[in-house]
Amino acid sequence: MTDFRSILRRVFGRSTDPHASETSRYARFGRRRKRCGDEPKGNVRFAVAIGIFIAVYGLIAGRLVEWGALPTMTETYFRGDEHLVAARPQILDRNGMVLATDITTFSLFAEPRRIVDPDEASELLLSVLPDLDPKWLYKRLSGHGGFVWLKRELTPGQKQQILDLGIPGIGFRTEKSRFYPGRSTAAYIVGHTNIDNQGTAGMEKWIDDQGYRALQNSGLATEADLKPVRLAMDLRVQHVVRDEVSQGLKRYRAKAAGGIVLNVNSGEIVAMTSVPDYDPNIPAEALDKNRLNRMSAGLYEMGSTFKIFTTAMALDSGKIKITDTFDATAPLRIGGFTIHDFHNEHRFLSVPEIFIYSSNIGSAREAEKIGLDEHRAFLTKLGLLSRLKTELPEVAMPTQPKEWKEINNITIAFGHGVSTTPLNTAVAAAAVINGGKLIEPTFLPRTQAEADAIATQVISQKTSDLMRYIFRLNATDPRGSGKNAAVPGYLVGGKTGTANKVVNGRYSNTKKFNAFVAAFPMDHPRYIVLTIIDEPQPEPGKYYATAGMNAAVMAGNIIRRSATFLGVHPQFSDDGKSLLVSY
Template sequence: MIRTPLRPLARILRAREKGENPDEIEAENRARRHAEIQDRARKRAEGRLLVMAAVFVLAFGTVGVRMAALASSQPSEPRAQTTGTGAGIIAQRADIIDRKGRILATNLLTYSLYAQPQKMVDPVRVANELVRIFPDLNKERLTKDFTGARKFVWIKKKISPEQMQAVHDIGDPGLEFGPREMRLYPNGRLASHILGGFNFGREDVNSAEVLGVAGVEKEFDGWLRDPAKNGAPLRLSIDMTVQGAMEQVLSSGMKVMNAKGAAAILMEVQTGEIVAMASMPDFDPNDRPSPLTKGDASDSPLFNRALQGQYELGSTFKIFPVAQALDLKLVSPTTMINSRSPMTIGKYKIRDFHNYGAQLSVTEIIVKSSNVGTVHIAQMIGPERQRAFLKSLGLFDPSPVEMVEAANARPLVPSRWPAVTAATVAFGHGVASSPLNLAAAYATLANKGRRVYPTLVNNRNRPPGPQVISPAAAQTALALLRQVVTRGTARQAEVPGYAVAGKTGTADKAKPTGGYYENKVISTFASVFPVNDPKYVLVVTLDEPSETSGAVARRTAGMTAVPVAAEMVRRLSPLVGLRPIDAELPTVEPRFRDGLKLSQN
């Protein structure tokens, strides 16, 4: 660039020759230079403004296009994204509902609590405050973790809103929260053994995998977590109202009868759907207790007596050889059978509770519950046919009900079947089965002899079971069971208007180490109602009952299980829509009303 001088010598010399002022030439040149500088600055400024305008137009155009795209798209729920160890964790889990759509299990948004000790201001104070909020924490352990080299410490996997606020109040930056879903059982202990409970699987600070640990939660774990189900709930066959009433009566009955435990099942005859099933003692699945590591498994509240309890069910079995003999046309209800007591088989003697004389009709054998008469009928059938028939009723196999515990709840069946085994099994000893298996077998008799498979799923489409015995034999067997209630060992089961039929069973309780206890029994009442049009099967079992209202403690099923079952029929029948026939509505028996008050204290 050639710089123009402010005072050009040639022009100055000419100006002096003409008598002009040379300073005007310098001022003119300076003004021209300033004008050129301003022109260049103005052009640069105009270029910058154009660039900025272009940038703004591009930015706002991008935002406008994005907003238009969002406005034209379909709305959807946001999905939380995690990184690191949490990637791929499926936190969603479908609800479980009863047959009427009421919630039995659902999810609840909660928070976990963890610590990053390197961020803590006062680790010792934090440890003290956390122990005050969570008394189950160990202060020494927390202090060691917070003051050591650890960079991450789990404190609580789930906390309540109140606990979260209390931790907030500590005010230390080293305490942090992570969102997660947990399983909530809003009805507390209701149907606890059926539902089972949950635990956390894979987890990180922002999500956790909710897994079933028992019951239907475990059995249907994959189904409940399947994203393809789109959150559709699992509908169970149980009725929450009926379940609650059953549990109240069973709990009260267990207390009144001084029993160690109890179980009850209410099942639909035609479908096998379980409307209610309870085991006592129970637990709260929101705070599931730890399993026992030693001792008798049945001492744990987690033990499901209705399914996992394998008991010798006593005289409730007597109807099976009689029904089979009727089906084989070996006997009729009026056939007279030898009932001399005792009878001898090998080196063993079989006796009746009372001496019933030389002969009893088949009807009287069931009504009076004669061991000897039942054994004689079983001998007519023969061991092989007897064993095959009991197996066809499902009494030798694990129940097919949809619970994870069912596969391991295998009945205890002798490997050999000599004459003495065939005899004792005929009256319910020597074979241990569950109350649920017994309920399914009685439902088969009530279902005109067609096999019934128990289920906990509502409206499950299944093919009909095989015909086990003829409808005529099954109907005759029910008629015999009805007489047990009207004039036999279960007279206390007569509930006006509901025509209950059933059979009592009292069996000495087996010791875990072998042999039997002298003063401990399992008392059971298996029933069908109404017998003229069978709708429901009800089985009630009490573990070590003792009825002490009189001078002498009584343990027989007729005095323990039967009154509890009768109260259930009174309470549950109206709830399932059964109206009494030609009778006033039943009322609660006073001692069970008192028992309910005790159970609420």
Template structure:
């Protein structure tokens, strides 16, 4: 037997001899095989479970993040806004006759996507060829930034858009927007107010419109490009234009630093016209926030001078402390508490109530207030709405000022218009109550019917007081010595009261620097409209005099001559009111 055969034989024997007895050996091999299969199956199930759990956790994380993103507020990228907000409409604003005062026009704004701009220097050079007023440094910084969006210029003209399109600059685009347009320019600027660059109201009736819910809707994205119902105002554009013309002319004639006026419906409280000058063009509101562009009629407070004598006399008549026949001693000045009260045009004699009004006697007015008493005086002015803030739609309304403590000297000086500062609109409102039947009606810039006005009107003076005040107003214009004679307009039965108040400069009244006003109504037989005009610090006037009778008074006459026919007031001539026939 060969060596290799012997070795194989030995190995074979050794294999079988190392194993226990046959039956036992076979059983153990089968057990070991079955155990291996079981372990392998268990491991496979564990692995599938782990994989399933892993996928479940991953999907839960992804789902949770999606919910988190859905609940989070949207982020604003650069200065861009959602297109719905950019295109959200504002309602047109109309005058009482349907003339458009403010409307939206479509425009576009220029933007850049810096990541797509190839050469910022070249892009800047081409853009400034169309828009030369672009600020080079800031524009270059935007064009070369790493952001994805930058505004370059808001609200372009169609011509500017077409010229920039023709340049074909990569990364430059246009976004549609809306711009507020005011066809009348500055004519009614202080009433309408203005909007900001995002077409949101920030002053005047534009701000009032937003305060009625438009701004809240825009904030939550519930506005769209749909046409909104127009807002109609009580303003008559024709009367507004005439009033502003007279103010501009008066400023030039009398060299004042400011002027203003209001035309008020005496029975409804509707503001038919309100103007303050200097004003601004809301289409180009560069100077809208300048201090001299203040709405002096409703947002400025002034000592209204002798116009307050109308309220002082009405107070005495209403309380019954005097009648039109009562007399007051004006023969010499009054001395009280170290102060001297004297008359500007002293008559140095005893005056009736009518003469106190016509001659505008400070002494007589002070004695009337003294006869009524401090508490009753303050209560009457409060009743007339002269000591509290007006309630009206225009946001720019100032609160009046008065002494913290009313002393006897305060009551006496307030009687002739020094010591209490009110807004001119407030004075016109109170003046209307003296002639319209005795009803105080808060002014409104929205249409209001006579019936609606009657529901909110408050009776503040007696019918007999109204009758007497109408007579006094009319006498002051028709009598030769009346301070209001230059306001007379033939056929329109004008009445009124002047007010010349020396201005306070650093706490002292300065002679020659006046705030002049004229409070008037027409026709005095049945007053329909109240007109108040004032001019601040005029340097000259008619007959080279800068008092109210020669500045504000003739301005009122010019206003009434122009607006009375527009308002439908029929002129009356002759003693019985019939037309006078003239032969040529």
């Protein structure tokens, strides 16, 4: 019985003894009241604990959501801020056609400390980007760094494929990348950018050098504030020039070819290219040593095109008149060298005949009469011996003998002994036929008033008028070397240049560098068209590969196809009334 009562007391909390004292009952009642009085305080403590628990875990959940939704805003992301790529201004041609613009691309990065399994991550990424080196990729992913680049400039398709892999620790950056819609068409003028969208060649580099690089580095180069850069180039003419020189390269099986179209009155370069060229969307192609901007960065002995300047020098000196004749009956011997003519007339030649027959002997005799010092001074005045000042970074410095001797005076008269760029030659030729004004070339639009303000008078108007007449005569005379450049209706004039190249210190009889300097329309000259072709071979069915057979043809084709774009309309009236010059 005693055990049963004890059990009841433990279960029900009260005594089962009927004789229990009232004092004991009251004591138990007091304890129950005390417990009931403590219940509100316990509820408060419980609520506070629950609240703290919810707040802590809510904060943790919020951070997890933030990190999951914005992986590029982690601390490790900002360690790549030096790679931020800013916007660049658009580059347009003179008519507003886009030559270069920014596009949005995606770049892949990794946070190695968050990579769970570098082996698996490498294999998955290589399934989408097989061009990555496996060893390099594994090393990048298994490191302890906070931020590493894996691949720049992904396509949207590649980005989506990598996202579908679901690899932890892999992220993307949205960047600006340069896109060139015309691809190779204007590569050597427009230039290109590097992986960080910074200009490294052509007008892209010029833009950076004008202060844009500083804006970019300071983070102030925002797309909304950037005005387009408009060039003097006409994309339509540029396409024609590139197409013709590309065809010439194949037709004459040459090493290289190129062309320039220059406004003789403003100095604006409307078109310029050389081939082989490259696609600026693939800048690595520009590293090929054969892909050189030969028109401004290539140095060549320009051959008989220099007879333009020898003739102009002779007439402008006052020592020689257009009616004077020079003995070209026999080769000229000087200092152990013998000067020959390609087509020897074996007679005295007038100044225009020396030009149109391209007589080395006659040009040499003209230079002899002028004198060595005056000859060198004249070429310097025309800018042929100096580095051109223009926006394009890729411009070479011409070379000349350290000490001019009489043999240099003779050979330079017909284009051997001085190396200059085709662009130098075009600019000097423009001064010869535009009224005698030397104007620095520009790849940016220039008004006539701006051109007049910087022009330098280098020969007289009278000499320029005589040179225009001789230019035109060389294209109309059946024996003229420029007849293959003639285009009906456009009053074309010009001069050929066929130079033997130096091979192992000696002039080669088989390797030639050819050029043709054309101008039109000769009654009111507006444009120079200069073409070059390096080491051409005879066209099938023909025996010669001289400039009249290839470079002149290319120049004529360019004029024929681009004249209307340039605003020059054909004229079929009496040829050259304003060109008549009395002997």
